Amino acid sequence: MSELLSVEQTAELLKAVDKILILTHQYPDGDTLGSGFALCRALHAMGKAARVECSDAIPEKYGYLYASMQQSADFEPEFICAVDTADARLLGERLSVYEQRVSLCIDHHASNTHYAKKLLLIPEYAAAAIIIAEVIRALGVEIDRDMAACIYTGIATDTGCFKYANTTSYTLRMAADMMDLGADSETINRNMFDIKSRARIELERLALDNMRFYLNDRCAIMCIMADMIEKSGAGEADMEGLAPLPRQIEGVHVGVTLREKSDGDFKVSVRTGNHADASSICALLGGGGHMRAAGCMVAGPVEAAVETILGAVKAVIGE
Amino acid sequence: MSELLSVEQTAELLKAVDKILILTHQYPDGDTLGSGFALCRALHAMGKAARVECSDAIPEKYGYLYASMQQSADFEPEFICAVDTADARLLGERLSVYEQRVSLCIDHHASNTHYAKKLLLIPEYAAAAIIIAEVIRALGVEIDRDMAACIYTGIATDTGCFKYANTTSYTLRMAADMMDLGADSETINRNMFDIKSRARIELERLALDNMRFYLNDRCAIMCIMADMIEKSGAGEADMEGLAPLPRQIEGVHVGVTLREKSDGDFKVSVRTGNHADASSICALLGGGGHMRAAGCMVAGPVEAAVETILGAVKAVIGE
Numbered sequence: 004m005s006e007l008l009s010v011e012q013t014a015e016l017l018k019a020v021d022k023i024l025i026l027t028h029q030y031p032d033g034d035t036l037g038s039g040f041a042l043c044r045a046l047h048a049m050g051k052a053a054r055v056e057c058s059d060a061i062p063e064k065y066g067y068l069y070a071s072m073q074q075s076a077d078f079e080p081e082f083i084c085a086v087d088t089a090d091a092r093l094l095g096e097r098l099s100v101y102e103q104r105v106s107l108c109i110d111h112h113a114s115n116t117h118y119a120k121k122l123l124l125i126p127e128y129a130a131a132a133i134i135i136a137e138v139i140r141a142l143g144v145e146i147d148r149d150m151a152a153c154i155y156t157g158i159a160t161d162t163g164c165f166k167y168a169n170t171t172s173y174t175l176r177m178a179a180d181m182m183d184l185g186a187d188s189e190t191i192n193r194n195m196f197d198i199k200s201r202a203r204i205e206l207e208r209l210a211l212d213n214m215r216f217y218l219n220d221r222c223a224i225m226c227i228m229a230d231m232i233e234k235s236g237a238g239e240a241d242m243e244g245l246a247p248l249p250r251q252i253e254g255v256h257v258g259v260t261l262r263e264k265s266d267g268d269f270k271v272s273v274r275t276g277n278h279a280d281a282s283s284i285c286a287l288l289g290g291g292g293h294m295r296a297a298g299c300m301v302a303g304p305v306e307a308a309v310e311t312i313l314g315a316v317k318a319v320i321g322e
Numbered sequence: 323m324s325e326l327l328s329v330e331q332t333a334e335l336l337k338a339v340d341k342i343l344i345l346t347h348q349y350p351d352g353d354t355l356g357s358g359f360a361l362c363r364a365l366h367a368m369g370k371a372a373r374v375e376c377s378d379a380i381p382e383k384y385g386y387l388y389a390s391m392q393q394s395a396d397f398e399p400e401f402i403c404a405v406d407t408a409d410a411r412l413l414g415e416r417l418s419v420y421e422q423r424v425s426l427c428i429d430h431h432a433s434n435t436h437y438a439k440k441l442l443l444i445p446e447y448a449a450a451a452i453i454i455a456e457v458i459r460a461l462g463v464e465i466d467r468d469m470a471a472c473i474y475t476g477i478a479t480d481t482g483c484f485k486y487a488n489t490t491s492y493t494l495r496m497a498a499d500m501m502d503l504g505a506d507s508e509t510i511n512r513n514m515f516d517i518k519s520r521a522r523i524e525l526e527r528l529a530l531d532n533m534r535f536y537l538n539d540r541c542a543i544m545c546i547m548a549d550m551i552e553k554s555g556a557g558e559a560d561m562e563g564l565a566p567l568p569r570q571i572e573g574v575h576v577g578v579t580l581r582e583k584s585d586g587d588f589k590v591s592v593r594t595g596n597h598a599d600a601s602s603i604c605a606l607l608g609g610g611g612h613m614r615a616a617g618c619m620v621a622g623p624v625e626a627a628v629e630t631i632l633g634a635v636k637a638v639i640g641e
Contacts, residue, residue, distance in 0.1 A: 165484045165494075166515060168508040172498035175484075179491035179498070189487040193595075196485060200572045201539075208530040211523060220520075253519045276512075 005108065005122035010134070013123045014141035016107065017046070017084075023053040024080035026105070028088040029095030030239065031057045033065065033160025033195060035087035038109070038131040040068040041153035042086065045139040048147075052078050058095025062240045064194050068153050082106045087131035087157075091118040109134055129169040132157025133177050148185030155186035160195055168295070206235035207245070214249060215309075221278075222257045222316050223249035226305055229263040246272035246296075257284065257316050267303040271312060272296070279320045287315040324427065324441035329453070332442045333460035335426065336365070336403075342372040343399035345424070347407040348414030349558075350376045352384065352479025352514060354406035357428070357450040359387040360472035361405065364458040367466075371397050377414025381559050383513050387472050401425045406450035406476075410437035428453055448488040451476025452496050467504030474505035479514055487614075525554035526564070533568060534628075540597075541576045541635050542568035545624055548582045565591035565615075576603065576635050586622040590631060591615070598639045606634040 008016065017023070025043050027035040039055040046053035052075035061069075083105050088094060089112035091102040108119035111134060113126035125134050132154045139146055146154070158178050162170045165178070182188050199207075209231045215224050225248060235241075242262070250258025256278040261269045271288070273281040274296050281297035288311065290299020301308045327335065336342070344362050346354040358374040365372035371394035380388075402424050407413060408431035410421040427438035430453060432445035444453050451473045458465055465473070477497050481489045484497070501507050518526075528550045535542050544567060554560075561581075569577025575597040580588045590607070592600040593615050600616035607630065609618020620627045 163483075165497075165507075166511045170507060172501040175494040175498035175501070178484075179494035182491040182494070188484075188489060192485045197566075197570050198572050199570050201535075204530060204533075204571055208527060211527040211530075214523075247516075251516050251518050252523055253517050 005117040005119050008107075008121050008123045010123065010137045010141050013107065013109065013121075013138050014143075016121065017082075017138070017142060018049075020082040020106075021051050022075075022078045022081040023051060024083045024101070025053060025055045026083065026085040026088065026094055026098055026101060027055060027057045028085075028093040029058045029098075031059060031061055031065070034130045034132055034157040036061060036065050036068050037153040037155075037157030037160070038086040038135045040072065041132060041135050041139065041150045041157070042084070042109075043074075044072055044147070044150045044153065045142060045144045047072070047075070048144050049142065052076075054078075056098060058097040058099075064198070064240075065156075067191075067194070068156060071149060084109065085119060086135065087111070089114050090116045109138065127171075129167075129171065129174045130157045130161035132161070133174065136177060136181070146181075146184050151181040151184035151186040152191060155181040155188060156191055156195065159188070159192060164192060164196055200237070200241050202236040202238070203241040206231060206237040206241060207248075209235060210245065210248070216255075217313055218257075218317065218320070218322065220254055221320065222259065222313070223252055223255045224259045224261065224309055224312065225249045226309070227260065227262045228305065229265070232263075247274050250274035250276065256320060257281075259312055259316070261301075261305065261308055261312070263303065263305070269301050269303055269305070269308045271299050271301055271308075273298065273312075279316075284312075284315045284319045287318060288312070324436040324438050327426075327440050327442045329442065329456045329460050332426065332428065332440075332457050333462075335440065336401075336457070336461060337368075339401040339425075340370050341394075341397045341400040342370060343402045343420070344372060344374045345402060345404040345407065345413055345417055345420060346374060346376045347404075347412040348377045348417075350378060350380055350384070353449045353451055353476040355380065355384050355387050356472040356474075356476030356479070357405040357454045359391065360451060360454050360458065360469045360476070361403070361428075362393075363391055363466070363469050363472070364461060364463045366391070366394070367463050368461065371395075373397075375417060377416040377418075383517070384475075386510075386513070387475060390468060403428065404438060405454065406430070408433050409435045428457065446490075448486075448490065448493045449476045449480035451480070452493065455496060455500070465500075465503050470500040470503035470505040471510060474500040474507060475510055475514065478507070478511060483511060483515055519556070519560050521555040521557070522560040525550060525556040525560060526567075528554060529564065529567070535574075536632055537576075537636065537639070537641065539573055540639065541578065541632070542571055542574045543578045543580065543628055543631065544568045545628070546579065546581045547624065548584070551582075566593050569593035569595065575639060576600075578631055578635070580620075580624065580627055580631070582622065582624070588620050588622055588624070588627045590618050590620055590627075592617065592631075598635075603631075603634045603638045606637060607631070 027039045054074040084107045105119040111128045246260045258274045260272045275281040285297035285299040288299040346358045373393040403426045424438040430447045565579045577593045579591045594600040604616035604618040607618040
């Protein structure tokens with residue numbers, strides 16, 4: 004188990020160290036990157052050497068998070084801090100060399116595996132970036148426009164622009180503070196939520212063509228086959244945010260997205276409303292997750308995969 | 323011109339009257355309805371007779387705004403207050419009898435035509451519901467859970483869940499206050515933003531099938547033909563929010579949606595990013611609007627309509 008720290012203790016710890024390597028999780032999102040670059044900018048403002056690393060390439064749309072910022076030249080890290088990363092395995096392949104060496108983890112996932120020596124964990128917060136904002140304040144660093152943009156990005160992306168259940172009044176007030184400090188919410192939200200690639204649009208079209216309804220239309224299943232992904236030209240970044248689509252349809256209690264993997268098996272995402280527990284459905288198939296969002300793997304071919312999933316859905320919500 | 327009032331003057335005026343008829347605009351949205359029912363509930367809390375009317379049927383999804391509320395029995399109105407209604411003509415056919423008799427208008431549209439005798443206008447605010455919240459506070463009425471839900475709804479719907487450029491830090495803080503007063507933001511946002519009818523999904527699919535790209539892919543045009551609407555079974559409520567789709571595609575500066583009307587002409591919606599002025603494009607075709615969103619009518623058939631629009635787009639953004 005990690006030693007648990009408060010925001011103040013975390014700030015004291017960071018004040019005492021230099022040459023800080025900040026690690027973000029693989030398949031990086033707005034919260035891990037916003038958290039990482041906000042913290043890095045704050046440490047730079049204190050005159051410390053710091054840089055952010057990620058196992059994967061950072062998608063272009065996040066470029067503004069580190070624009071106008073110089074990563075400190077390569078250094079042998081004295082202190083390693085992971086942000087928004089619940090499990091050391093989520094650091095990904097390239098950063099896996101650091102798995103056993105993480106000095107501090109700053110996170111908001113209740114499922115954090117306590118892999119770091121010290122841990123600042125606030126699971127009530129909608130985004131790790133909110134914790135970062137509190138840490139920066141505790142460091143005595145003024146949050147500038149660029150840090151504010153990073154923090155706003157983390158909050159907005161992890162809450163679906165303040166739409167998800169994790170959004171509290173404190174979430175909104177912290178985002179309001181970041182706007183007052185200069186975060187350009189309009190531009191950030193346009194880049195994060197409004198722009199879709201043509202490949203993504205094409206993939207959505209093919210996937211919608213392919214949606215089927217079951218159990219008196221209470222269950223919708225959308226199959227994303229390997230050949231559809233290839234035909235659309237969609238990359239990993241284009242696949243984000245597809246899983247919620249089936250559940251958004253009126254009357255659908257259980258929305259399922261199947262994605263064909265290279266070995267012919269299927270990655271399954273289950274999303275539910277108030278009437279069904281997604282984690283119970285996926286647990287029946289060896290997976291897990293949360294009440295409203297869970298996942299598992301099932302064997303192909305696609306007809307068999309659909310049958311398997313329908314069996315689990317029926318077991319949970321009835322015929 | 324209307325006599326302009328402050329929030330405090332508006333509250334004093336409302337304290338002095340009874341039998342208040344609250345008018346909302348036609349094709350009602352979350353802001354006009356949220357504003358109307360929040361104000362109505364506050365007036366009831368003061369022991370006054372008040373009821374909300376709308377020329378059109380209120381879509382089912384807004385039912386929670388007036389659930390648990392009794393409209394006051396039919397009365398001859400002593401005072402008529404329009405909310406979120408910029409022009410008397412927007413009251414719609416059924417309420418047009420009141421056009422010349424509006425005592426007070428509470429609005430946030432800069433384009434308000436001053437049709438009411440008195441006017442509380444705050445164009446800086448993202449939603450009329452924010453003004454209503456200030457008026458209720460000035461009336462000395464405690465905002466209860468139901469009023470908070472109404473006000474939150476107005477704010478969330480008029481800002482695209484805090485995504486649009488009209489969102490300020492004050493907008494977020496007012497929404498945060500409403501959450502603290504009991505507005506169930508999760509349920510409200512799910513109903514307002516997450517649920518799509520099957521007809522809508524089908525129409526989106528058909529419309530995406532039909533999207534074409536022009537001018538080095540800087541312009542995307544989506545044609546919604548009458549037979550597609552019929553085939554999908556989509557009603558007027560299912561058509562909301564389709565116009566932004568073409569502009570959301572990466573690299574598209576001008577997104578155009580054409581909708582075939584019963585006479586074979588086309589209603590055109592133009593949406594633009596930073597690189598083009600939608601109102602200039604539509605002005606060339608006899609229409610108008612804002613920098614980022616404008617509209618006009620063009621003659622069919624569809625091939626001719628597309629040519630006409632492309633001509634105007636080229637004239638504004640070049641070949």
